Amino acid sequence: MRKGVLLDTGIFIHAEFAEPTIKNVRVGWGGRESVLEVHGLKSKKPGQDADYQEQKEALFTVGRLIREGEIEAYTSIEIDFTLQGNRCDSGIQRAPGLSDSQMRSGA
Numbered sequence: 001m002r003k004g005v006l007l008d009t010g011i012f013i014h015a016e017f018a019e020p021t022i023k024n025v026r027v028g029w030g031g032r033e034s035v036l037e038v039h040g041l042k043s044k045k046p047g048q049d050a051d052y053q054e055q056k057e058a059l060f061t062v063g064r065l066i067r068e069g070e071i072e073a074y075t076s077i078e079i080d081f082t083l084q085g086n087r088c089d090s091g092i093q094r095a096p097g098l099s100d101s102q103m104r105s106g107a
Helices: 010-014 048-069 075-081 100-105
Strands: 005-006 018-029 032-043 071-073
Touching: 048 071
Parallel strands: 005 071
Antiparallel strands: 018 032
16 A cells, blocks of 8 residues: 655755756867857755755655655645545544544644
8 A cells, every 4th residue: 555645845946956057168160269158957065954955865765656656745735635525534544653632733
């Protein structure tokens, strides 16, 4: 049975591993030399916050698990849609091992 996982979409905004760059390259052609702008990507430096960087790097594993069908990913929009008329398991069913009071208290 696949497990449903709620994804915090805020991490996607910051989960970029490359950034744009422009490099000037000299090109000789027909006895003349020109300088052209070459647009590309370069690796982004890791963030200063180690915990947040780990969350971003974990997205590769999360993506693989989704592709392999091990987990089913949801965002809050999808959950809102599900609650508007489609079947949705209760919090207890989605989080086995936690009591109702623990769920309410955020424990």
